[in-house]
Amino acid sequence: xxxxxxxxxxxxxxxxxxVATLAALAFGLPAVxxxxxxxxxxxxxxxxxVGAAVTVIPPPGATLDVSETRPGDDQGTVLFHLGSVxxxxxxxxxxxxxxxxxxxxRQRITSTSxxxxxxxxxxxxxxxxxxxxxxxYTAPGRGGRYAVFVTGGLTIEVTISGGELDLGRALPLIDxxxxxxxxxxxxx
Numbered sequence: 001x002x003x004x005x006x007x008x009x010x011x012x013x014x015x016x017x018x019v020a021t022l023a024a025l026a027f028g029l030p031a032v033x034x035x036x037x038x039x040x041x042x043x044x045x046x047x048x049x050v051g052a053a054v055t056v057i058p059p060p061g062a063t064l065d066v067s068e069t070r071p072g073d074d075q076g077t078v079l080f081h082l083g084s085v086x087x088x089x090x091x092x093x094x095x096x097x098x099x100x101x102x103x104x105x106r107q108r109i110t111s112t113s114x115x116x117x118x119x120x121x122x123x124x125x126x127x128x129x130x131x132x133x134x135x136x137y138t139a140p141g142r143g144g145r146y147a148v149f150v151t152g153g154l155t156i157e158v159t160i161s162g163g164e165l166d167l168g169r170a171l172p173l174i175d176x177x178x179x180x181x182x183x184x185x186x187x188x
Contacts, residue, residue, distance in 0.1 A: 115138070121135040132150075
């Protein structure tokens with residue numbers, strides 16, 4: 001019968017320690033991540049960087065959904081919540097004009113089953129002078145609004161959705177926030 005040496009026991013304990021550490025990382029970190037809330041409070045006083053040098057001042061009482069927010073140098077997305085209302089902004093490179101950007105956004109909205117654009121479109125401007133187009137849409141059990149702006153080789157798309165009652169309460173705050181959209185990057 002072979003004898004186990006002290007060195008073999010030390011190696012075995014070390015290997016078991018490595019396995020235990022890897023198991024803790026593999027199972028423990030995802031559990032901690034799931035336990036943390038996705039929503040984080042944001043200041044309604046400071047501009048928030050969406051991406052590609054585009055900023056917005058969030059509405060008062062909004063929370064940031066970190067699981068759906070991806071800022072970047074050339075593009076970015078942000079998702080705010082005001083209760084059950086979703087307020088999303090996406091910035092992407094774009095070579096077309098405002099009318100093309102609005103058509104593209106409307107097509108993306110209506111390509112989702114049950115979603116339809118309602119009413120006409122209206123001109124909208126931000127405090128920084130960005131000219132855009134806005135409109136409305138409906139979805140099963142929800143209402144929505146959209147706006148699109150084109151500046152410096154980018155399209156800035158705003159989509160808002162929520163139950164009719166909650167949406168009606170949140171829209172004035174979101175409209176004020178949308179008017180703070182600003183592109184501080186150099187023209188491309």
